Amino acid sequence: GAGVSQSPRYKVAKRGQDxxxxxxxxxxxxxxxxxxxxxxxxxxxxxxxxxxxxxDKSGLPSDRFFAERPEGSVSTLKIQRTQQEDSAVYxxxxxxxxxxxxxxxxxxxRLTVV
Amino acid sequence: QQQVKQSPQxxxxxxxxxxxxxxxxxxxAFDYFPWYQQFPGKGPALLIAIRPDVxxxxxxxxxxxxxxSAKQFxxxxxxxxPGDSATYFCAARGAGNNRKLIWGLGTSLAVNP
Numbered sequence: 001g002a003g004v005s006q007s008p009r010y011k012v013a014k015r016g017q018d019x020x021x022x023x024x025x026x027x028x029x030x031x032x033x034x035x036x037x038x039x040x041x042x043x044x045x046x047x048x049x050x051x052x053x054x055x056d057k058s059g060l061p062s063d064r065f066f067a068e069r070p071e072g073s074v075s076t077l078k079i080q081r082t083q084q085e086d087s088a089v090y091x092x093x094x095x096x097x098x099x100x101x102x103x104x105x106x107x108x109x110r111l112t113v114v
Numbered sequence: 115q116q117q118v119k120q121s122p123q124x125x126x127x128x129x130x131x132x133x134x135x136x137x138x139x140x141x142x143a144f145d146y147f148p149w150y151q152q153f154p155g156k157g158p159a160l161l162i163a164i165r166p167d168v169x170x171x172x173x174x175x176x177x178x179x180x181x182x183s184a185k186q187f188x189x190x191x192x193x194x195x196p197g198d199s200a201t202y203f204c205a206a207r208g209a210g211n212n213r214k215l216i217w218g219l220g221t222s223l224a225v226n227p
Contacts, residue, residue, distance in 0.1 A: 004157070031213060042120075042203050042217030043158065056214060091157055095213075102148075103215070105157030 004106035006092050012112045013082045021077045021109045025094030032075050034067055035091040043091055082113045118206050120218025127225050133191040135221045137204035144206040149189045152201045194225045
């Protein structure tokens, strides 16, 4: 596709429900990032993949958060037993290489936990 | 502790004026400093970026000024237009295998017609 695609765009989950957020990066992009953006804040790093390898997951806030990219392309961010503090926009970005190349962002998934 | 501090939080500029947003950082290992523009409901989009070996970079109406010794960098938007109204984020990235961006809190810019 032309850009990074994320689905769903909006997700409302009841507290305690599990959710899965999908990211389709730009074709051929090696690096993939997940960020969490709370309302009125800057994005906060969650995790980073280089191809299928998860090289950095230091930003995942708890063991309820899990991300995977099994074939080095599409990635899924899973949140188990959602809590109200998980409400945020989850942004996915991809970049062509592992060096200092531009990161392109998707439109994000807005998660609201009620 | 905020590793990248951004100011002001909000800014109102008249059409044709100059918008200036400032950022300061702590970690001298950062070696790439991008500015992103974000419209409501959209993801951030790269506007312009600089590396610490240059003091200024200009692309059209957008200029980054970089002061390595002061650990500060700023975005200047010349001839600001109503279409520039958006939230602007500065960010910084470390060298080596640490590819993550550390972001400022953002500046909401409103350009009045």
